[in-house]
Amino acid sequence: MRLIRELGFAWRLLLRDGRAGELYLIAVAVVIAVASMTSVGFFADRVHQALSRQANQLLGADLVVVGDRPLPREFEAEAFRRVLAATRVMRFPSMVVRGDKNELSRISVVSAGYPLRGELRIADQLYGADRRADAVPAPGTTWIDEKLYTQLGLGMGDSIDVGASRFRVTAIITQEPDAAIGFINSGPRVFLNEADIAATGLVQPGSRIRYRLQIAGAAERVESYRSWALARLQPGQRIEDIHDARPEIRAALDRAEKFLSLAALVSVVLAAVAIALAARRFLQRHLDNCAMMRCLGATQGRVVRSYLVHFILLGTFASAAGCALGVLAQQALASWLGSLVAVELPPPGWLPALHGLVAGLALLLGFSLPPLIALGKVPTLRVLRRDLGMPRGAGLAGYVLGFMVIGTMIMWKASDIWLGALVFGGFAAAMLAAGLLVWLLLQLLSGLKNSGVSWRFGVANLRRRALGSIIQIVALGIGIMALLTLTLIRSDLMQVWQASLPPDAPNRFVINIQQDQLKALSEFFAARGVPQPAVLPMVRARLIKINDRSVSATDYTDERARRLIEREFNLSWAATMQRDNQLVAGRWWDGAAARKDQFSMENGIAATLGIRLGDVLTYDVAGSTVAATVTSLRKVDWDTFNVNFFVVAPPGLLDGYPASYVTSFYLPPGNIAPLNAMVKAFPNFLLIDVAQVMTQVKKMMDQVARAVQFVFLFTLLAGLMVLYAAIASTQDERLYQATIMRTLGASRRQLARANLAEFAVIGGLAGLIAALGANTLGYAVSLKVLNLAYSFNYQVWLSGIVCGTLGVAAAGHLGTRWVLNVAPLRVLRAIG
């Protein structure tokens, strides 16, 4: 009964404070923090849900055995023996030709029964109603997707060439169960019948075919088959099942989620600053309430409890509103990033909302508990003596709880202590450095002589409230910096990088050239007056031993290292080192006399795999082993876009092994005739258009950047909240000061200009540190990631400072304008 009474009382306190406008700042800060967190949370949750709910649809089966060479028959036979459904799928890239047009496409060769799980849906005409396909394409026919259909300008019943064969298009694929993610290289999709594959002539040594055996059936049978198959897996074979369906999506999602969550946490940190400022103001404005409540008979515990419940209720409502905003905001993320995932997204679940609620409450209480507890300690005598003011706060130490909350959130989102500590420490250090810089600049500014009275007064205000000013400037600066980095710096880096590429860098790659086609290819180039490009050999091999140690992917934690071990290396041979390579250790082999069993390795990959000069590497090449010693390490300039190899051997070592060849050349844009002729003459070649790949990469980066930018929009909002919270906390002081000044004869105009000067300085300094931060980031990225010289961009400085100054001056003016409109007498009376 008493509990309900106290709850009811706290509830009414909340309503009254809410109505009187005492809670807006705190509530909005919590809403922003929760919305920025949950927008990422909801989006990630939808993708996770899609992945787990539709795991077997995404796989097209319950389990898939994958190999980069044909799988032994026993895998299929055993599946049938165990009364499991099984079907074979081959997947590889190939050129598809129609008249003068050609497209690098992804070919799926399927047999009866495909898909075992999920649906393959097709339509009889472009954009027509689709239906479930109850068979696979008949021999001699093909089903293709809309992209290829439109790019080749096809009509239903038209034919396309794949390899040496011609296929009639009989349907358009609208939905495919085990679709690739929409990343680069996926290309348009083409489905063929297994019966037709031999005739295409595309199954050759060195062709990039993945053989997949799809399995489905009762769960326990699939499980026992899995154990059986696991024991028989050879290198280059692996099992995919619903637990690790689409590891590439999961990995990308985990990374994206981690990054976006940490980005969202920047807003959370700023929102926390706003909450702390606003809660302090709440304390100041409620000292009288509490003293009066005590005077009217409430015990200290009662006062603290009432306000605690009041804040818990406030936090709950604000967090709920933040979650609602998060749900709306995640739609934007889903529309930008969802297309990269290419799975149908279910509606968001409840878990992120729960996280948001808990986080919002923890944040609010973490940063308002110290002032709340202080409220209980208000001397009751304050009702008689107003000068008995603020109970002594615990200072920064009072916010230990808040810092712990933030720290926990960062650790949780980083899900890695070191990364979390790095982010937390880095953030704290950056804030501290920025704060110090701002303090110095404020000192400098106030030294300006011969400035007008308004200016002097405005700057004096900033200096007097130095800590508050620094907090505002740094908070706003972080918000502006986030946006500058993602807009100006990003496009800047992109331009610098593009400009650094030689104009005649190769823009076409041709892979899958067979040995017996080399002569014909050379004649092909000669006939068209195209300079002969270097054609380099390539042997696919798997690293199995380093010295006497067997290598497996599990030996490495680095993702790239694992991938390299799991998949195959492309080994090449050459007598002389390529011009764009630079020897960093050891010696390159000279002449024919050199011993054959040597490898030259790219130094980056050697470091990744932990390989040193003198190590003996053993490769498995098409079933037999090749061993050689690493005698040199090379640095490769990948930006030249020339064909380069991680591992090169002297001529002779790899003789007799199945090799294919690769070349690259520059073709002026628009001159596509030679390409069409090449595809017609050599249907097995794979032509890669660098410009097209670059466009795709750029498009993807734009989508990702837009999503990140969107998350950082919350950061700017949170920065503005800090500004407003800081304005609000100085409101009474401003009012008093304005009154005294007006009483002393200052005009409204002078006061308005002093305010403008103050906020313009805040905005200008915020813009300055934002530009500094953004440029430093750009510098670090271009130096460390892109290996390019970076020139500081004046535009960043200009827009940072100008936009900061104007924006904050306007916002600050709006926030303080009313002070000028209050009649001085009223203020003096109120102060009494």
Place this chain on the structure above:
Amino acid sequence: MSEVSNAIIVRVNGLGKQVTTGSSELTILRDVSFEVNAGEAVAIIGVSGSGKSTLLGLLAGLDTPTAGSVRINGHDLFALDEDGRAALRGRMLGFVFQSFQLLPAMTAIENVMLPLELAGDARARETARAMLERVGLGARLHHYPKQLSGGEQQRVAIARAFVTRPALLLADEPTGNLDAATGETIIDLMFELNRECGTTLLLVTHDELLSQRCSRVLRLAGGMLQNPASAGGPGAQAACG
């Protein structure tokens, strides 16, 4: 509901208050003793710095003395802890302040409801409304303090003080912030309610007019009571007004 009887409601005995400022000790109250009977109206007067407000704060248990005791209706105030004193205030005392002390975030009626709500009164709203109507503010229930004139604010404060029907009302310069005419209506109102509710009044004031209307005047100077003769219980004096 009040614990009023014809007995002595306030008994002050040897009350003293010293504060240490820096190295010197400052005596604000020295050996103050007096008694107030139920239903009386007593004014405490004195110049600024004579210790009036300190005395009032001690009587309300808002501050602790360095010597002596205060008994309210027989309860030794300073034998209780701070929360115990708060509970006693909630049960027996009402306050009116010079600066009104209305809570700015609450409307008039909510300010009046507050002590009832703290006491867990289920009919807080009705009672508060009736009290505001009684003080003539029936039309301004939902106004915020800043929307009310000084006199209206003090009426709200008086309504808040009387709404719990306290045995003892302590008032600190209740007319100090009001012009003479408004002050007079406020004094009238206080004494009317004093009669109606049988509340004992104890006022600190400069206001001659106000002190004249009280049954007894205690004069403080230099922290000491100047007319201890009248400090004893004056017997069965009628409530003033």
